[in-house]
Amino acid sequence: MYSESCLLPVEKLRWNCDPELLGFETTEDLPDFDSAIGQKRALRSIDFGLGVDAAGFNLYISGETGTGRTSTIASILHKRAKNEPKPHDWVYVNNFKNADSAISLDLPAGMGSELAADMKEMIEAFRKDIPKALESSEYESRRAELLESYQSATNNLFQELEKASEKLGFALQRTVSGLVIVPQKEGRNYTQEEYEALTEKKRQKLDKQGKELTERLNDVLRQVREQEKGTKEDLYKSDRELGMSCLGHRLDPLREKYSGIEKVLVYLDSVQEDILNTLDDFKPLPPQPQIPGIKLPRQEPTFERYQVNLLVDNKETEGAPVVFETNPTYNNLFGRIEHVMQYGGVAVTDFTLIRSGALHRANGGYLVIDAREVLMNPFVWDSLKRCIRNNEIRIEDVLEQYRFMTMVSLKPEPVQMRAKIVLIGTPWIYYLLFHLDPDYRKFFKVKAEFDSRVTRSPEIINDYSLFIASHCRAEGLLPFHKSGVAALLEHTARMADDQNKLSSQFMEISDFVREVSFWASRAGRTVIEGDDVRAAAEENLYRVNRIEERLQELYEDGTIMVDTDGAVVGQINGLSVIGLGDHAFGRPTRITASVYTGQDGMVNIEREVKLSGPIHDKGVLILTGYLGGTFATERPLSLSASICFEQSYDGIEGDSASSTELYALLSSLSGIPVKQGIAVTGSVNQHGIVQPIGGVNYKIEGFFAVCRAKGLTGLQGVMIPKTNERNLMLHEDVVQAVNAGQFHIWSIETIEQGIEILTGMKAGKRGKNGKFAKGSIYQLVDDRLRTMGERLKEQKLKSKKASVRKIAD
Numbered sequence: 001m002y003s004e005s006c007l008l009p010v011e012k013l014r015w016n017c018d019p020e021l022l023g024f025e026t027t028e029d030l031p032d033f034d035s036a037i038g039q040k041r042a043l044r045s046i047d048f049g050l051g052v053d054a055a056g057f058n059l060y061i062s063g064e065t066g067t068g069r070t071s072t073i074a075s076i077l078h079k080r081a082k083n084e085p086k087p088h089d090w091v092y093v094n095n096f097k098n099a100d101s102a103i104s105l106d107l108p109a110g111m112g113s114e115l116a117a118d119m120k121e122m123i124e125a126f127r128k129d130i131p132k133a134l135e136s137s138e139y140e141s142r143r144a145e146l147l148e149s150y151q152s153a154t155n156n157l158f159q160e161l162e163k164a165s166e167k168l169g170f171a172l173q174r175t176v177s178g179l180v181i182v183p184q185k186e187g188r189n190y191t192q193e194e195y196e197a198l199t200e201k202k203r204q205k206l207d208k209q210g211k212e213l214t215e216r217l218n219d220v221l222r223q224v225r226e227q228e229k230g231t232k233e234d235l236y237k238s239d240r241e242l243g244m245s246c247l248g249h250r251l252d253p254l255r256e257k258y259s260g261i262e263k264v265l266v267y268l269d270s271v272q273e274d275i276l277n278t279l280d281d282f283k284p285l286p287p288q289p290q291i292p293g294i295k296l297p298r299q300e301p302t303f304e305r306y307q308v309n310l311l312v313d314n315k316e317t318e319g320a321p322v323v324f325e326t327n328p329t330y331n332n333l334f335g336r337i338e339h340v341m342q343y344g345g346v347a348v349t350d351f352t353l354i355r356s357g358a359l360h361r362a363n364g365g366y367l368v369i370d371a372r373e374v375l376m377n378p379f380v381w382d383s384l385k386r387c388i389r390n391n392e393i394r395i396e397d398v399l400e401q402y403r404f405m406t407m408v409s410l411k412p413e414p415v416q417m418r419a420k421i422v423l424i425g426t427p428w429i430y431y432l433l434f435h436l437d438p439d440y441r442k443f444f445k446v447k448a449e450f451d452s453r454v455t456r457s458p459e460i461i462n463d464y465s466l467f468i469a470s471h472c473r474a475e476g477l478l479p480f481h482k483s484g485v486a487a488l489l490e491h492t493a494r495m496a497d498d499q500n501k502l503s504s505q506f507m508e509i510s511d512f513v514r515e516v517s518f519w520a521s522r523a524g525r526t527v528i529e530g531d532d533v534r535a536a537a538e539e540n541l542y543r544v545n546r547i548e549e550r551l552q553e554l555y556e557d558g559t560i561m562v563d564t565d566g567a568v569v570g571q572i573n574g575l576s577v578i579g580l581g582d583h584a585f586g587r588p589t590r591i592t593a594s595v596y597t598g599q600d601g602m603v604n605i606e607r608e609v610k611l612s613g614p615i616h617d618k619g620v621l622i623l624t625g626y627l628g629g630t631f632a633t634e635r636p637l638s639l640s641a642s643i644c645f646e647q648s649y650d651g652i653e654g655d656s657a658s659s660t661e662l663y664a665l666l667s668s669l670s671g672i673p674v675k676q677g678i679a680v681t682g683s684v685n686q687h688g689i690v691q692p693i694g695g696v697n698y699k700i701e702g703f704f705a706v707c708r709a710k711g712l713t714g715l716q717g718v719m720i721p722k723t724n725e726r727n728l729m730l731h732e733d734v735v736q737a738v739n740a741g742q743f744h745i746w747s748i749e750t751i752e753q754g755i756e757i758l759t760g761m762k763a764g765k766r767g768k769n770g771k772f773a774k775g776s777i778y779q780l781v782d783d784r785l786r787t788m789g790e791r792l793k794e795q796k797l798k799s800k801k802a803s804v805r806k807i808a809d
Contacts, residue, residue: 002753006753010735015499017461020482022465022482024482027465030469032473034470036068039451045059049420050420058444058445058446059422059423059447059448060423064427064450066505067504067506067507068506073368080320081319083319086109087364088314089110090112091308092105101410101411103413105261106416107261107264109314112310119307119308122250123303126246130242130246134279139242158220161217170182172217182210242279311415314364320365321363321366328358328380332357333358335356337353337355338355362419366420367419369423372426378398387417391416421444452496452503454501454502454504461489464488477513478528487530488516497694498729499726516532519532541583551587561590563676563677565676566675569672570593572674574660575589575679575681584695585698585702586695586698591657592644593667595784596640596641597788601624615654619657623658623684624637635786636789659682659690671784672780673759677713678746679718682754688751696727697728700720715744717743724747725747
């Protein structure tokens with residue numbers, strides 16, 4: 001009998017960890033642990049991705065939240081980065097040729113801050129040295145000499161012109177329009193009448209002489225301008241010589257210090273040229289005029305253009321940088337240009353207000369960001385791909401393209417990027433990007449996938465013990481006794497729904513360890529034992545199972561009707577799981593089947609009212625395939641049947657009740673009642689093979705709770721697929737009831753085994769004569785189907801004769 005051979009012994013209902021096999025007394029005896037547990041595939045992928053120094057080999061760390069993705073990659077990167085060289089510093093300096101741009105310089109680690117300090121020190125020295133030199137007697141004497149030479153030469157030219165003019169009766173006079181040559185008579189200018197009274201010959205002579213003198217005057221003025229220009233050039237050269245005398249002994253050491261960096265030498269030359277061209281800025285300012293009652297701000301020249309904006313300083317960095325950006329907005333990732341509000345509400349900026357982003361700080365190292373956050377923040381994803389594609393970090397105003405008018409803004413030179421990007425996200429985001437973004441697979445070529453479960457082994461158990469010890473020690477929690485560690489390992493196996501695996505949801509495990517420590521401390525414990533772990537699990541369940549308890553009350557008072565004893569034709573208890581986010585639990589549901597003569601086939605009432613999903617509908621359609629393959633090999637399958645989940649008012653999805661529905665149909669067809677004390681779960685294929693389902697522990701415990709509330713009879717139990725045996729991690733209450741013979745768990749492989757357990761009758765096999773064994777369930781079903789087929793045939797014949805008679809009349 002299958003009711004005996006398919007019965008599961010107590011040993012198969014859960015995995016029990018033997019504390020004596022752990023090899024320690026308490027976790028205080030264990031060392032610290034900082035490695036990943038059981039993630040060989042992910043660790044190997046990470047090692048490959050970090051080891052390949054080629055374009056596009058960035059990493060995507062895939063896995064569910066809480067599987068140790070972030071902590072693992074952080075540990076690996078920090079260990080790896082310590083042995084890698086320091087990256088260069090990055091600075092921004094003024095572009096003296098284009099004020100709307102800024103020049104980026106990369107220097108060996110630590111030299112960026114040195115350049116900034118050297119430039120600051122040099123400019124401060126210039127501000128003291130140049131005014132002193134400008135006030136020196138040598139400079140004043142040289143300047144006075146040049147001006148006197150210019151004045152003397154100018155005076156000589158004009159004196160010679162005046163003498164020549166006097167000889168010819170002309171005078172050099174200054175007017176509003178400038179210097180002019182005018183004829184004179186007796187020491188005064190000609191009047192208009194006197195000039196017109198002259199003879200024609202004298203006027204022509206006078207005009208000719210005036211023209212010649214005017215040309216000579218123009219020649220003198222041209223010579224004066226040339227001398228003035230020459231004097232200015234001499235003064236400029238004098239100032240440059242003065243400036244060079246102050247600059248040379250300070251700039252030359254800097255050139256020598258940064259001799260190996262070409263861009264820095266070019267920058268120092270630009271600084272020298274700008275200082276020599278703007279020596280007036282270094283001169284003392286004259287006293288500013290004061291207006292009574294008004295205090296005017298003193299306008300002083302600024303020397304910010306000579307500052308060095310230290311964008312990234314790796315002086316104190318040990319090895320390569322590892323940057324975790326938890327808020328990857330555009331500005332936080334790629335940098336920004338700040339503005340300063342001035343009088344009148346005008347916002348101004350310059351290269352000193354350029355600020356670095358996480359990519360700048362991670363340059364030469366590693367940047368770790370959350371994939372979901374990257375996709376949520378505007379402009380970030382496209383800009384990140386552009387950075388990877390071009391190998392440069394460009395600081396831009398991303399809102400510029402959305403303005404009505406273009407504004408003049410600072411456009412700094414891009415910084416060359418040499419960073420490894422690591423995205424952390426869920427598998428859903430990975431496949432979303434892989435299929436919808438053609439650039440993604442070019443820029444993130446390595447996937448490291450973290451599993452939410454790991455296969456149990458002695459090594460894994462030891463690693464879990466070390467993890468618990470390290471966690472307790474790091475957070476000051478109570479230590480675990482070996483029995484407490486064993487109970488916690490059993491709890492993780494329950495989380496994984498597998499006797500041979502442990503959950504790697506370390507965030508949840510860590511939270512549970514904290515909770516266990518709290519309740520153990522509240523109870524006055526000094527060491528956490530197995531009972532403390534189980535008590536904490538009960539407290540955790542009590543906080544979230546209010547809805548489960550309310551539903552349980554409905555079963556107990558009969559509002560939700562479920563029989564747990566007796567036998568009924570066409571009625572069976574199915575099992576389902578309700579998930580509420582933070583809590584999931586099983587509940588039994590009455591499933592009924594009604595069979596009647598007709599050709600409508602299988603009618604799924606849930607489907608008709610749109611309360612079932614496609615997978616559930618598929619499971620119902622499979623029943624037709626099984627019935628047809630089993631009972632309609634020689635004649636068509638003629639029946640109408642309806643299947644219903646009683647008292648179900650919300651959506652149903654999944655095929656885990658398909659075998660249950662088939663049992664109800666077979667009972668209704670055969671007329672043999674089904675034991676109501678047995679609940680069933682499992683999907684079925686068209687060949688009658690029972691297939692595995694999910695949530696088996698919740699389903700068993702849900703039906704057990706109803707049976708216990710209504711009274712355990714020793715005949716109750718749950719029938720599950722045999723392939724789900726490894727998933728059993730049942731609560732101690734269920735195990736104890738099974739051990740006491742009050743509750744039972746059967747595991748089956750075929751529908752024939754299940755129907756025998758449910759009815760106490762053999763399913764039956766088709767013999768050589770084509771008929772099923774007499775007295776079997778399938779013989780009764782076959783007879784019923786044959787009878788319904790004959791009745792349907794008779795009804796059709798009568799209908800046909802009536803139609804013929806009506807036509808004849």
